[in-house]
Amino acid sequence: EAGVAQSPRYKIIEKRQSVAFWCNPISGHATLYWYQQILGQGPKLLIQFQNNGVVDDSQLPKDRFSAERLKGVDSTLKIQPAKLEDSAVYLCASSSARGGGYRGEFFGPGTRLTVL
Amino acid sequence: GQQLNQSPQSMFIQEGEDVSMNCTSSSIFNTWLWYKQDPGEGPVLLIALYKAGELTSNGRLTAQFGITRKDSFLNISASIPSDVGIYFCAGQGAGNNRKLIWGLGTSLAVNP
Numbered sequence: 001e002a003g004v005a006q007s008p009r010y011k012i013i014e015k016r017q018s019v020a021f022w023c024n025p026i027s028g029h030a031t032l033y034w035y036q037q038i039l040g041q042g043p044k045l046l047i048q049f050q051n052n053g054v055v056d057d058s059q060l061p062k063d064r065f066s067a068e069r070l071k072g073v074d075s076t077l078k079i080q081p082a083k084l085e086d087s088a089v090y091l092c093a094s095s096s097a098r099g100g101g102y103r104g105e106f107f108g109p110g111t112r113l114t115v116l
Numbered sequence: 117g118q119q120l121n122q123s124p125q126s127m128f129i130q131e132g133e134d135v136s137m138n139c140t141s142s143s144i145f146n147t148w149l150w151y152k153q154d155p156g157e158g159p160v161l162l163i164a165l166y167k168a169g170e171l172t173s174n175g176r177l178t179a180q181f182g183i184t185r186k187d188s189f190l191n192i193s194a195s196i197p198s199d200v201g202i203y204f205c206a207g208q209g210a211g212n213n214r215k216l217i218w219g220l221g222t223s224l225a226v227n228p
Contacts, residue, residue, distance in 0.1 A: 004158070042119070042204050042218030043159070056215060091158050102208075104149050105216065107158030 002027065004108035006092050012114045018080040021111045024073070025094030031055075033105060034067055034077045035091040043091055049075065079113075087115045122205055122219030129195055130227050137203060137222040138189040145207035148181050148188040149216070153202045162203075163190070197228050 005024040013019050025032050030051050035043035046065065048056040052072040060067070064083070069075040079086055089112050093105040120139045129135060139148070147166055151159035163174050165181035165188060172179055178191045188207075192199055205219040 040220075042206075042220055044218075045215055048215070093158070102147065104147075104161045104164045106161060107151075109156075110158045112156070 004092055004094055004106055006090075006108035006111055008111055009109060010112050010114075012116065013082055014116050015084055016081040018078065019082055019113060020076050020078045021090050021092075021113075023075045023077070023092030023108060025075075025092070026106055029094035029096055029106075030072070031095045032069055032075050033093040033095075034075070035093065035107075037089045037091055037110070039088075046077070082113075082115045084115050087113055089113070120205055120207060120217055120219040122222055124222060125220070126223040126225070128225045128227065131195060131197060133195055135192040135195055135199070135224060136189060137205075138187060139205035139207070139219045140187040141207055141217070142186070143207075143209060143217075144185040145209055145217075146185075147208040148179070149206045149208070150177075150179050150188070150190045151204045151206065153204060153221075155201075159204060192224075195224075195226050197226050200224055200226050 007022050032049045034046045036046050037043045046060045047067045049069045052069045065079055067077045089110040091107050091110045093107045095105045120141050122139045149164050150162045152162050153159040163172050163179040168181055168185045169183050170181040176193045181188055202221040202223050204221045206216045208216050
């Protein structure tokens, strides 16, 4: 079974530029998550999708971050415009349905973003 | 936001030694997860625990879901160099609050 795919793996941009990340979850996983991980910390949930609907985006800085999962499969996360403090690893994860079917979240390799 | 208390923050051990780390929370959790993260990679799920008192093994790893549902530990027996990495605990709450709450990680270094 293929894991969670993410691209690009690395991105360097200047502040105020825009950037987009792509994620393809494990086949059949209805729930998709985007996390931000700053060096030395645990992952912080930005947004959670159930199929193509948003379940939780309470920690997403909506003035600059946006995400979509139009067909309920792959997803994109965009930052526009980027700030220096956005430098982090952006992780995508997926899981089967919460409740009886939940068996944990499975992560992709992440995209390391550096904002100069 | 809410975080788990994970300890120790870091460990430096000799190859072959056993390792123990734990997480505690002020909240009750329905699920405890233990992850390992290598540099430049995403976290990898090691063990998932679903009920209080549950003790689960995965090779040299053993984890337990505390009986109070507010804590969990992870043990690694006979450590080897490839055990190096950062170990995270994560807990999932009950009811409508299903978001994972993460510990800050335990950094493990193994001296061959």
